[in-house]
Amino acid sequence: MRFRLLLVMLGVVAVVLAVHDIPLAWHLERVERDRFVTKLERDAFVIAGRAEEALEGGTAADEPIIAALVDRYSAQEDVRVAVVDADATGVVGSDEDVLQEDFSNRPEFASALRGEPTTGERYSSTLGEELFFVAVPVLSGEEVVGAVRISAPERVVSDRAASRVRGLLAVALISLAIAVAVAWVFARSVIRPLARLRTATDELASGDLDARADETAGPREVRALASSFNSMANRLPLLVEQQRAFAGTTSHQLRTPLTALRLRLERLAAEVDADPHLRDSVQESLAETDRLRRMIEGLLALSRADDAAAAVVTVDLAAVLRDRADYWKPLAEERDVTIDVDVPPAVEVSVVPGALEQIVDNLVDNALEVSPEGSRLRLAATAVPRGVELHVADEGPGLSEQDRQRAFDRFWRGDNAAPGGSGLGLAIVHQLAAAGNGRAELRRSPSGGLDAVVTLRTPSA
Amino acid sequence: MRATDEDVRVQVLLVEDDDSIARSLDESLRAAGYEVRHVSTGRDAVETMSTGAGWAEVVLLDLGLPDMDGYDVCRAIRAESDVPIIVVTARGEELDRVLGLELGADDYIVKPFGFRELIARIRAVMRRTEGGRTAVTEPDGADDAVEVGPLRIDRRTHRVTLDDGGSEVEIALTPKEFELLSFLAEDAGAVRTRSDIVEHVWDANWYGPTKTVDAHVAGIRRKLGDARWIGAVRGVGFRLEVPDAGSG
Numbered sequence: 001m002r003f004r005l006l007l008v009m010l011g012v013v014a015v016v017l018a019v020h021d022i023p024l025a026w027h028l029e030r031v032e033r034d035r036f037v038t039k040l041e042r043d044a045f046v047i048a049g050r051a052e053e054a055l056e057g058g059t060a061a062d063e064p065i066i067a068a069l070v071d072r073y074s075a076q077e078d079v080r081v082a083v084v085d086a087d088a089t090g091v092v093g094s095d096e097d098v099l100q101e102d103f104s105n106r107p108e109f110a111s112a113l114r115g116e117p118t119t120g121e122r123y124s125s126t127l128g129e130e131l132f133f134v135a136v137p138v139l140s141g142e143e144v145v146g147a148v149r150i151s152a153p154e155r156v157v158s159d160r161a162a163s164r165v166r167g168l169l170a171v172a173l174i175s176l177a178i179a180v181a182v183a184w185v186f187a188r189s190v191i192r193p194l195a196r197l198r199t200a201t202d203e204l205a206s207g208d209l210d211a212r213a214d215e216t217a218g219p220r221e222v223r224a225l226a227s228s229f230n231s232m233a234n235r236l237p238l239l240v241e242q243q244r245a246f247a248g249t250t251s252h253q254l255r256t257p258l259t260a261l262r263l264r265l266e267r268l269a270a271e272v273d274a275d276p277h278l279r280d281s282v283q284e285s286l287a288e289t290d291r292l293r294r295m296i297e298g299l300l301a302l303s304r305a306d307d308a309a310a311a312v313v314t315v316d317l318a319a320v321l322r323d324r325a326d327y328w329k330p331l332a333e334e335r336d337v338t339i340d341v342d343v344p345p346a347v348e349v350s351v352v353p354g355a356l357e358q359i360v361d362n363l364v365d366n367a368l369e370v371s372p373e374g375s376r377l378r379l380a381a382t383a384v385p386r387g388v389e390l391h392v393a394d395e396g397p398g399l400s401e402q403d404r405q406r407a408f409d410r411f412w413r414g415d416n417a418a419p420g421g422s423g424l425g426l427a428i429v430h431q432l433a434a435a436g437n438g439r440a441e442l443r444r445s446p447s448g449g450l451d452a453v454v455t456l457r458t459p460s461a
Numbered sequence: 462m463r464a465t466d467e468d469v470r471v472q473v474l475l476v477e478d479d480d481s482i483a484r485s486l487d488e489s490l491r492a493a494g495y496e497v498r499h500v501s502t503g504r505d506a507v508e509t510m511s512t513g514a515g516w517a518e519v520v521l522l523d524l525g526l527p528d529m530d531g532y533d534v535c536r537a538i539r540a541e542s543d544v545p546i547i548v549v550t551a552r553g554e555e556l557d558r559v560l561g562l563e564l565g566a567d568d569y570i571v572k573p574f575g576f577r578e579l580i581a582r583i584r585a586v587m588r589r590t591e592g593g594r595t596a597v598t599e600p601d602g603a604d605d606a607v608e609v610g611p612l613r614i615d616r617r618t619h620r621v622t623l624d625d626g627g628s629e630v631e632i633a634l635t636p637k638e639f640e641l642l643s644f645l646a647e648d649a650g651a652v653r654t655r656s657d658i659v660e661h662v663w664d665a666n667w668y669g670p671t672k673t674v675d676a677h678v679a680g681i682r683r684k685l686g687d688a689r690w691i692g693a694v695r696g697v698g699f700r701l702e703v704p705d706a707g708s709g
Binding site: 252253255256257258259260261262263264266267270286289290293294297298300301327328330331333334358361362364365368369421425 | 479481482485486488489492525551552571572573574575576577655656665666667668669670671672673675676678679680682683688
């Protein structure tokens with residue numbers, strides 16, 4: 001946006017300058033040319049006036065005076081001067097070869113000797129370049145006694161015009177620079193409040209419900225936007241609260257009909273005890289009520305994990321991993337699974353109170369479920385920039401890339417998951433990790449099994 | 462499932478506004494040998510207790526009543542009588558429990574509870590109050606210890622000892638392991654289902670990894686030094702049994 005604003009501003013100024021300056025440059029060039037012609041004409045008449053007596057009397061005594069004048073003049077002005085007598089024979093010139101040369105075939109001398117001053121341009125084959133010239137008659141009374149021609153290479157004229165145009169260009173560039181500076185300041189005054197608004201939006205999106213935009217800075221429209229943003233941000237905690245409360249209340253409300261269902265099934269179980277088929281069926285129904293119960297409690301645990309985001313504490317991950325490994329080892333041994341713990345002496349992480357034990361237990365629970373007999377289960381902690389990775393890696397069959405992505409969804413269950421699971425374990429792990437600004441993901445372990453990785457923040461980060 | 466060993470029917474006042482739960486509890490309690498009176502409002506409950514004082518031997522009180530706050534009902538009943546009160550709640554949160562017990566409730570049970578767990582609570586409360594209210598200081602040590610073969614579980618001191626061929630070895634269990642073992646020992650040889658175990662050792666509102674019970678069972682087995690102490694019944698639950706001395 002900043003660059004677009006700059007481009008628009010530059011474009012507008014450039015068009016205005018072009019519309020204004022191109023005709024002006026053309027005009028300036030013509031003015032300059034006219035001024036040059038006028039000056040040369042005036043000079044030519046001055047020289048003609050001085051040359052009059054010399055050409056009239058035919059006395060050689062006056063010639064050195066004119067020659068000195070012509071020399072001085074031509075040296076000063078980078079022009080060439082030629083003076084001819086009435087027969088168009090060179091008398092005095094800024095160049096030696098003018099003397100005695102016959103100029104009668106030059107049209108400008110011909111018209112000057114007829115009494116008409118001439119200006120023009122022509123190509124000089126003698127000098128091999130375009131010439132710009134002025135020729136005037138030398139008059140003695142009414143009689144033409146000779147002619148004076150001042151010529152200059154065309155480039156002298158165009159150089160003068162070009163320097164004018166360059167001046168114009170310099171002014172145009174300065175105007176552009178000023179336009180850029182003004183556009184920059186303007187763009188900043190719009191962009192900076194927008195950038196701050198964006199920061200606030202990002203903070204809000206990452207879960208900081210206290211993020212607010214500055215309503216006092218920037219143009220009116222941006223302030224209005226910031227104010228709208230803030231009223232939205234003010235409403236958000238209310239909506240989140242309502243949603244949480246809904247999940248909580250609903251789960252509580254479900255417990256009562258679930259109790260009624262369970263009590264009735266238990267009554268029924270006692271009645272049909274004699275019929276093995278009916279009894280099994282009722283027992284399975286009872287197992288389903290237990291699964292329903294687990295789901296309700298799982299949802300409540302999830303909404304508690306949502307609420308937990310507020311406070312974090314510093315916990316020694318290594319100690320927790322060793323402790324949980326000790327807790328799970330007897331069961332793992334019964335299933336012929338070896339638990340390896342690979343942790344440094346102490347690793348401090350920043351988590352929601354009680355979250356770490358739940359995270360590790362859920363992950364080990366899942367890993368044991370898929371671990372084949374004789375396999376190993378690895379618990380590890382490794383340092384990464386600004387955090388610590390907690391690994392729970394099994395040697396089971398693993399999951400496809402797609403399933404690894406979806407496994408954190410609520411109620412997602414693997415194809416061969418054990419019956420009775422709620423499908424909420426990984427969702428809770430994810431929520432608990434996120435509550436402490438960490439994150440959870442599933443990777444492929446080197447053995448092809450699953451490597452559950454939870455990245456946790458270190459206290460300083 | 463008889464309420465008491467004597468042939469006297471225990472009278473239960475059921476305060477429950479949910480008809481479906483009330484009807485099935487009514488039926489089940491009657492089938493189990495209890496006498497039941499059902500009221501569905503707090504006012505009726507208080508009235509029943511004040512007019513027919515001394516009638517109920519146990520009150521089952523649902524805290525979520527339509528007309529009165531459950532805690533107020535609890536306080537009102539307690540003001541009239543020493544009858545044991547078991548609070549029934551759908552909200553297992555700490556606050557409810559503390560409040561319920563401080564206001565004079567003797568125990569609580571959280572929905573969705575099973576009938577067996579309810580009966581266990583009623584019996585436990587009646588045992589406690591029968592002893593406690595008549596003679597507060599009466600020691601009842603003998604009743605609190607359970608012996609299963611060489612294993613002795615003392616509920617009062619939370620100690621577990623194993624008679625290892627003459628010498629007594631003390632087994633150090635975590636609180637949950639102790640609860641689990643003593644729950645299994647209450648009816649040694651009988652299978653306890655997973656949901657019964659979860660309900661009794663944790664509670665109906667507990668949520669944790671599915672293999673938590675297995676992990677605790679494995680922990681106890683290891684501490685007892687013989688995996689056969691606790692047998693698993695596939696798909697159902699666990700039972701405590703004395704390992705066959707000959708082979709083990």
